[in-house]
Amino acid sequence: MTPARISEEVHIDLALPSDNAGAICTAKRLAGQAGFDEAGQSLIATAVSELATNILRYGGGGEVVLRLIHEPGRSGMEILAEDHGPGIRNIERAMQDHFSTGKSLGLGLPGVKRLMDEFFINSKPGVGTLCIARKWRRL
């Protein structure tokens, strides 16, 4: 994932289940600011909710960073989700679909990948997990 120009950045700490609502709210607002229509805002907010839920449930808390990003000809939104929890042992398996394989880890990561345009994940057992997802809008 190549770095993009960032015009705004919001950090949201995730410690309590109720923190998810704040992350979703901010995601919708920023997505609107980035020019996404209501459907686009909803998709981005859903992706944020999936990632935030994982962090709260399995990551022992963490952080979501929401960014307005820009490249020539397009702008969009970036979600960075990070925790220092147990990590994901088998990322390949976590990225498999639930219904096609029946072997999903149930983290909703394939869903996040489909909701967004770009998706990156890195995880080390015992160290934590980092997800970055982007959705673009042509200018």
Add this chain to the structure above:
Amino acid sequence: MIDQAFASHGMHVIDGVLVAQAPDSIEDASLRQFQSGLLSRVHATSPRGVILDVSRVRLLDSTSYALLADAGRMAAMLGARVIFVGFQPGVVSALMDLDVDVGALITARTLEDGMELIRPALRVIEEDPEEQASDDYKPEDAAAGDGQSQTEPGQETKTP
């Protein structure tokens, strides 16, 4: 007390159908509260149908969707026909991307359409004059009704 709690959940019985408004929340706690409120209300009122109005719901992730779908399954296990009404387009496209199992859901666009899906069962009762006074149910009424239907078996196969 109990009725007030139900009212705060936005649940009403219309024509023997329980209409329940799903909360616009992705929080486990409020969805679980909705589940248990719905469950006890369905158990208490034994409606033939339940309409779960999801028109206020603007966002569902895979967890909150599962809780909502479970609420519907609970009502169905108590014998009610369950119809989801008013899914928003943004919610629908997100659910498709999340690849959640929506196959078991019966949906309708509006409350009216939803009532229409449940109505066939209601019409049978409305057409039977003996059942009109069903509020004051008497055994002899039921016996008379049974006798009538036995003497005119052709009525049962008549199309409405």
